[in-house]
Amino acid sequence: MSLSLRATALSVALFVAFLLAWHIAVLPPPATGPALDPEYAALLGQAAAQGGTTPMPGPVAVGRRLVELLSDPFYVRGSNDRGIGIQIGYSLFRVAIGFGLAMLVAVPLGFLIGMSPLLNAALNPYIQVLRPVSPLAWMPLALYSIKDSAISSIFVIFICALWPMLLNTAFGVMSVRREWLNVARTLEAGTWRTAIRVILPAAAPTIVTGMRISIGIAWLVIVAAEMLVGGTGIGYWVWNQWNNLSIADIIIAILLIGIVGLLLDRGLGWVQARVGWRE
Amino acid sequence: MLRSDLCPCGRTHGGFACEAPVSTEAALTEAADATLLRAVLPHAATRRAMLARYGAAAVLGAVASIFPLDHAREAFAQSPGTPEKRDLKIGFIAITCATPIIMAHPMGFYQRHGLNVEVIRTAGWAVIRDRAIAGEFDAAHMLSPMPLAMSMGVGIPAPQPFAVAAIENTNGQAITLANKHREKRDPKDWRGFRFAVPFDYSMHNYLLRAYVAEAGLDPDRDISIRSVPPPEMVANLRADNIDGFLGPDPFNQRAVFDGVGFIHILTKDMWDGHPCCAFAVPRAMIDTQPNTFAALMRSIVEATAYAAKAENRREVAQAISAQNYLNQPATVVEQVLTGTFADGLGQVRRVPDRINFDPFPWQSMAIWMLTQMKRWGQIRGDVDYAGISRQVFLTMEAGRAMRDLGLPVPTETSRPAMILGKRFDPAEPEAYLNSFAIKR
Numbered sequence: 086m087s088l089s090l091r092a093t094a095l096s097v098a099l100f101v102a103f104l105l106a107w108h109i110a111v112l113p114p115p116a117t118g119p120a121l122d123p124e125y126a127a128l129l130g131q132a133a134a135q136g137g138t139t140p141m142p143g144p145v146a147v148g149r150r151l152v153e154l155l156s157d158p159f160y161v162r163g164s165n166d167r168g169i170g171i172q173i174g175y176s177l178f179r180v181a182i183g184f185g186l187a188m189l190v191a192v193p194l195g196f197l198i199g200m201s202p203l204l205n206a207a208l209n210p211y212i213q214v215l216r217p218v219s220p221l222a223w224m225p226l227a228l229y230s231i232k233d234s235a236i237s238s239i240f241v242i243f244i245c246a247l248w249p250m251l252l253n254t255a256f257g258v259m260s261v262r263r264e265w266l267n268v269a270r271t272l273e274a275g276t277w278r279t280a281i282r283v284i285l286p287a288a289a290p291t292i293v294t295g296m297r298i299s300i301g302i303a304w305l306v307i308v309a310a311e312m313l314v315g316g317t318g319i320g321y322w323v324w325n326q327w328n329n330l331s332i333a334d335i336i337i338a339i340l341l342i343g344i345v346g347l348l349l350d351r352g353l354g355w356v357q358a359r360v361g362w363r364e
Numbered sequence: 365m366l367r368s369d370l371c372p373c374g375r376t377h378g379g380f381a382c383e384a385p386v387s388t389e390a391a392l393t394e395a396a397d398a399t400l401l402r403a404v405l406p407h408a409a410t411r412r413a414m415l416a417r418y419g420a421a422a423v424l425g426a427v428a429s430i431f432p433l434d435h436a437r438e439a440f441a442q443s444p445g446t447p448e449k450r451d452l453k454i455g456f457i458a459i460t461c462a463t464p465i466i467m468a469h470p471m472g473f474y475q476r477h478g479l480n481v482e483v484i485r486t487a488g489w490a491v492i493r494d495r496a497i498a499g500e501f502d503a504a505h506m507l508s509p510m511p512l513a514m515s516m517g518v519g520i521p522a523p524q525p526f527a528v529a530a531i532e533n534t535n536g537q538a539i540t541l542a543n544k545h546r547e548k549r550d551p552k553d554w555r556g557f558r559f560a561v562p563f564d565y566s567m568h569n570y571l572l573r574a575y576v577a578e579a580g581l582d583p584d585r586d587i588s589i590r591s592v593p594p595p596e597m598v599a600n601l602r603a604d605n606i607d608g609f610l611g612p613d614p615f616n617q618r619a620v621f622d623g624v625g626f627i628h629i630l631t632k633d634m635w636d637g638h639p640c641c642a643f644a645v646p647r648a649m650i651d652t653q654p655n656t657f658a659a660l661m662r663s664i665v666e667a668t669a670y671a672a673k674a675e676n677r678r679e680v681a682q683a684i685s686a687q688n689y690l691n692q693p694a695t696v697v698e699q700v701l702t703g704t705f706a707d708g709l710g711q712v713r714r715v716p717d718r719i720n721f722d723p724f725p726w727q728s729m730a731i732w733m734l735t736q737m738k739r740w741g742q743i744r745g746d747v748d749y750a751g752i753s754r755q756v757f758l759t760m761e762a763g764r765a766m767r768d769l770g771l772p773v774p775t776e777t778s779r780p781a782m783i784l785g786k787r788f789d790p791a792e793p794e795a796y797l798n799s800f801a802i803k804r
Contacts (some may be wrong), residue, residue, distance in 0.1 A: 121710065122710070122712070123713050124712055125706050125710060125711070128620075128621075128699055128704075128706035129620065129621055129623065129706055129714065130621045130623065130693075132622070132623055133620070133621060133622060133623030134624070137623055138623035139621075139623060143586075154535065162687070162688055163688035164482050164483070164688070165484065165485040165687070165688045165689065165691075166687045220688040225494075228405035228491075228495075229494065232497075232500070233498065233500060234500060258746070298504075307793075312487065313487060315685075316484065324487060325485070325691060327599070328458055328595040328691055329595075329691045330595070330599060330618070
């Protein structure tokens with residue numbers, strides 16, 4: 086067997102073992118205690134009526150719910166009840182806007198910082214102070230000053246996606262090899278021409294790496310931001326199902342968030358392979 | 365001058381001291397006059413100054429000499445004023461306290477009064493407050509102490525004038541304890557307990573504090589109280605992060621439903637008829653969008669009156685438990701609204717007024733909340749109990765909407781109450797406050 090085939094077999098075996106362990110772990114314990122008055126029991130949940138507490142849902146329940154959700158992912162039944170596909174769409178839309186804006190700011194600014202030692206030294210302290218701040222810490226400030234929750238969550242995405250792109254662009258621009266710049270100078274290329282024809286291609290892999298880190302963080306943060314603000318999006322959906330204590334829905338959301346995050350990362354990985362170069 | 369001080373009669377007096385017109389016709393005439401005055405004298409301060417100086421009759425007389433006032437009154441009587449804004453957004457928290465706000469949507473109460481309302485489920489009280497201040501919501505479901513705190517600038521950087529236009533619900537809360545505390549039913553045994561309440565500025569916080577203080581425990585030293593969003597209370601109880609909570613329904617009932625806790629006491633048994641949540645509006649709305657405000661008030665008051673009837677409760681429970689609104693099992697919501705519920709201790713209890721609906725925002729309720737804010741150090745110094753209550757709790761506007769819908773309207777704006785076995789006299793808030801041994 087080839088290595089990849091064996092790896093796949095191991096993956097599947099691990100998954101099956103995990104499902105089995107999960108199934109066994111959540112099997113309800115045998116009913117204990119005296120039988121309850123039927124009228125009373127009718128008012129309780131299934132598990133409570135047997136003297137227990139509602140257990141974690143098993144893999145079968147989650148699978149059933151997954152089929153149910155994915156069979157109709159795009160319904161709209163009022164402003165607080167929309168299909169899971171629509172919710173993911175909202176989240177992706179917010180990430181795209183916030184990420185796009187961050188790119189528009191971070192790449193040119195990163196270029197400037199990378200090309201000018203003066204700007205680099207002057208801006209560095211601010212970047213270092215602002216960069217480690219958790220993006221969600223901006224949320225109250227954004228809500229208070231922007232006065233619009235939808236724009237606030239986009240702002241939070243913007244601010245969290247900004248730093249990795251900015252720093253990577255600056256780093257990429259700074260580490261362009263001196264000889265290449267010297268060659269450009271000997272050929273009498275202007276600053277603009279040098280930036281576009283020499284520095285940009287040379288720094289592109291580093292810049293895209295920054296983008297790849299940024300989109301990962303943005304996707305992490307949008308879920309938390311939407312849980313906080315509510316309204317629409319997969320984060321809101323998680324919060325909403327938490328409201329109803331329906332753990333099966335939350336497990337499904339975790340799965341879908343993971344898959345979408347993987348696809349986003351793979352997408353930028355593909356771009357990275359396009360712009361990469363070897364000496 | 366405060367908005368509620370100005371009666372349509374043009375004089376300034378509190379509450380219902382003015383002999384309010386009883387017939388609908390008279391009420392409409394009065395409304396027409398008020399609208400006309402607003403149109404002729406759009407600047408609020410000028411209008412008030414003129415009314416205060418010359419009296420409404422004189423000003424209206426002057427207006428009538430140049431304007432066909434009778435025709436206007438007639439036209440007004442044909443239909444209530446057209447709402448200035450029809451498409452409204454109202455934020456709510458997914459709890460049964462919001463019943464009138466929510467049910468008015470699926471059951472068509474907003475529509476009936478010419479409004480196109482979107483009800484938006486919101487994540488927490490701080491978020492609903494900030495979005496209301498930002499103007500994202502035209503009106504909002506709030507805890508009734510919140511507009512008081514906001515109007516005083518407590519808990520936020522600057523005062524934001526908000527008003528309690530109607531009370532959403534009375535009673536309807538409970539103390540739920542974890543199942544392991546079945547034997548500890550006396551609050552004296554609760555030393556070291558960790559409790560959750562929905563928000564600092566909530567009836568839940570004040571009632572829990574008053575309740576344990578009655579048992580001789582200091583709520584800041586002997587127990588710990590933290591703010592937890594209601595949906596997370598059950599999960600925290602299950603995870604043993606808290607010992608209990610004084611929270612809104614359906615989460616008390618949900619704890620029983622999931623076998624996590626039991627209902628120790630209903631808040632109805634602490635203060636029967638206590639207010640809980642409020643239908644809150646920015647105070648400016650009353651002046652800038654009077655017709656929208658009036659239509660909203662009629663929708664909410666009508667929905668509240670509908671929910672108050674025991675025979676409608678099952679239908680209401682069905683309408684609001686859907687995923688678009690509360691997103692809860694229908695049986696849980698039904699147990700809350702009908703008052704026939706499992707208490708978590710093996711008994712089925714029948715308490716029809718476990719939750720009740722009465723829109724009238726008694727100013728005495730606000731005065732009690734202010735005494736508790738002061739008692740626990742949320743506000744300090746001299747408190748203008750009567751003034752703030754009159755400013756924030758819109759007895760006159762709510763009364764007018766009730767009268768328009770043919771509901772009985774109280775003749776007073778304040779009334780004494782029995783709270784945890786002690787008489788509360790709204791005329792003597794400081795004496796009431798001083799009668800407590802445990803306070804800040």
